[in-house]
Amino acid sequence: MDKNKDINQLDIPFAKRTYLNNSNSILLRRIFIFSPFLILLFSILTLLFIRNIELEPFRNLNFQAEKNKGHRILGHLPYKEIPKEKLVLIEQNIEVHIDMRDSLLKMREEAKKDGIYLVFLSGYRSINLQNEIFYSLKSIRNQEAAERARVSAPPGYSEHSTGFAIDIGDATQRETDFETEFEKTDAFKWLINNAARFHFKLSFNKDNKYIDYEPWHWRYEGSIEALKVFERSNI
Numbered sequence: 443m444d445k446n447k448d449i450n451q452l453d454i455p456f457a458k459r460t461y462l463n464n465s466n467s468i469l470l471r472r473i474f475i476f477s478p479f480l481i482l483l484f485s486i487l488t489l490l491f492i493r494n495i496e497l498e499p500f501r502n503l504n505f506q507a508e509k510n511k512g513h514r515i516l517g518h519l520p521y522k523e524i525p526k527e528k529l530v531l532i533e534q535n536i537e538v539h540i541d542m543r544d545s546l547l548k549m550r551e552e553a554k555k556d557g558i559y560l561v562f563l564s565g566y567r568s569i570n571l572q573n574e575i576f577y578s579l580k581s582i583r584n585q586e587a588a589e590r591a592r593v594s595a596p597p598g599y600s601e602h603s604t605g606f607a608i609d610i611g612d613a614t615q616r617e618t619d620f621e622t623e624f625e626k627t628d629a630f631k632w633l634i635n636n637a638a639r640f641h642f643k644l645s646f647n648k649d650n651k652y653i654d655y656e657p658w659h660w661r662y663e664g665s666i667e668a669l670k671v672f673e674r675s676n677i
């Protein structure tokens with residue numbers, strides 16, 4: 443009995459060791475056989491992960507474009523308000539999108555070299571300010587919303603809330619500020635001939651079927667973000 447017990451005590455650990463060794467080698471063999479597939483799977487997952495990260499900024503832009511696919515209100519397209527961190531103050535009371543600052547200032551400098559003095563009248567406007575402008579002016583002028591909308595965008599529908607719009611006047615003819623007569627100024631003539639070089643475009647020309655002609659209102663289309671913001675408007 444004692445002898446049997448001794449044998450069992452020796453046999454059992456030996457048997458266990460043999461089993462474990464076999465199991466390890468089978469496992470290693472399996473890993474070896476499947477390793478090319480595992481490497482392939484890992485590579486595919488890594489690629490998908492990297493692609494996902496690279497696409498992230500464009501997804502945000504697409505989101506903006508998605509928003510812009512909304513319906514017009516009284517002829518105006520909806521625009522999202524620019525995040526505060528992308529706004530820069532270029533002079534007293536004039537804030538613009540950081541993407542357009544250099545181009546805008548360069549344009550004013552170049553105009554000056556030609557003897558033309560551009561003055562910036564209005565840049566970024568918050569949706570709250572637009573709210574005030576739209577509703578207070580509408581009542582001051584005793585206009586209905588549809589009439590007012592021909593000359594001013596309803597809140598949430600102004601290009602000014604994107605930071606990519608700028609109203610420009612002629613420093614030597616301030617009486618034409620925000621007036622159709624601005625088109626007769628040297629500043630306007632200079633802009634028509636030169637603004638495109640600085641990526642600025644007249645937003646509401648004479649052919650616009652919804653909104654009145656605004657010779658003073660220009661928008662920047664010199665960055666991918668700006669182009670995405672105005673994509674719908676350019677269709």
Ligand SMILES: [Zn+2]
Nearest residue numbers: 607608609659
């Ligand atoms: Zn404007």
